[in-house]
Amino acid sequence: MEPSGSLSRTTLRKLEMMCREVVDRSQGQLIDITIVCFGTNDLISYVSQRCSHLKCLKLGHCVLVSSKCLKVVAQNLKKLEELHLVIDEIPPEDIENIGTSCPQLKSFTYFSTNIDIVDEYAMAVARSMPNLHHLCLFGHRMTNKGLEAILDSCPRLESLDIRRCFNIDLPDNLRNRCSKQIKHLMRPNDPIYDPPWPFIINFVYELLYDPVYALKLYYFRPDYPVLRFY
Template sequence: MSSSLASSSKLPLNSEESETRNWLDLPRDVTATILLKLGAIEILNNAQRVCTQWRSISNDPVMWRTIDMTNSSYIQKTEFNLGIMCRHAIDRSHGNLIDISVEEFGTDDLLNYITDSTSHLHRLQLVGCWDISDEVWIVVSKKLPLLEELDITISNLSKDALEAIGRCCPLLKSLKFNMQAYKYQHIECDEEAFAIAKTMPELRHLQLFGNKLTNDGLLAILDGCPHLESLDLRRCLNVNLGGSLGRRCAEQIKDLRNPNAPTDDYLYDAEFDTDESFDDDYSYGMSDIDILSDDEYDYYGFSDGSDYDAYDDILLV
């Protein structure tokens, strides 16, 4: 063999071939870490269909200890019922689920399914989930003894449900209870603040974006939650942090976001809702999302249980 041929045989693969080879040769744990960054919806819809190795990794229960289904760009695009997809992801965790995030498609049935499927849940995030009732919250709270972080953003949760959560979740350290900001200052309500102050003494972090609490509610929280380190009161227009209350907040709270603080880093809609046609308790400006009809549900062959073979078949087409 000539020296030129010998040297050419040792030339590196072109960039495309090298990239393909490297993806396939990555250690399993590295590939798993990359796939986790995609989120549950992307894994179920696309990533697990790439190759046998990715399919195997996607079925590993370790991959489903954390389930993130807040990729809202998929909500209007996916042909699947996201509630069914979420149940499928939960089943893959085999009871090891510790952290789950759901956006807009949460229901009573789904919340029951989540809390019946794991006893280890540490973090729960529900964004825009209007279809979860107080009655179910009161029941499922009893199944969340290890819960440390709860994010309920834009919902119709009442003080009764908040009290049940506080009583049943003694380890709760972080609560986000956010609403669409309501422009009219004269609508005041301290019920949620009083419920938090009464039942959540171990809170370290509290976000009440757009809440209707007054200075009375804030004072109750400062008294009832002595360990608070951060408090977000942005868009809470009934709160006045002047005088002694402002001084107490500054002394007691390390990280305080006042009602007029910038909202640039707030992940959801920070605009005021000015539509007076809404009932006061439901004026958060959220709209329902489309879900599959009963006929479409039957068409795809899904059941209410945990048999999702048909779902896998559809994904692998």
């Protein structure tokens, strides 16, 4: 797969070398890392093999990172507590495998643009991430069924962001259950003036590389309120 946007191969390689040096200097003590736009399978594997104490991993628009790689990498990160992903085309079964491999996972974010998948991601989370405290499934197509599965299987859940999940209509019984079980709930139609990390990365990425598309997608769609950045 070719690198996306205007980042040249030389720039990508330099960024990867810098990241490797940071990992080496940490001497295995790195606990938090964020990689945006330049991640590769080799780099993520390198990090996982040398940072077994890693607790937080954020991958934003790493188009050269495959879901197969993530599934393998997760097996090395048994202490991972936070995982936030903007990676295209991760099958739900790989999300489930990742959750199973990371039993201490407390916070999970996945931004999906796959319009063909409905409740499968929610079910994958429900089956594999029982210790979640924070969950963001921003812009997914899940229904009330998927939401109920999450509520049933994640009893420690404190915050839930399901904004732009327009297949969820929250009938009174489900709305009441969410109010009782979730301390901080962001509903499908709640405003997005404070978009979550993966959404803002997605918007900035599109704005940099295809501004016309980004503005049409995020500003001028009738189901999206105007974004405000302060």
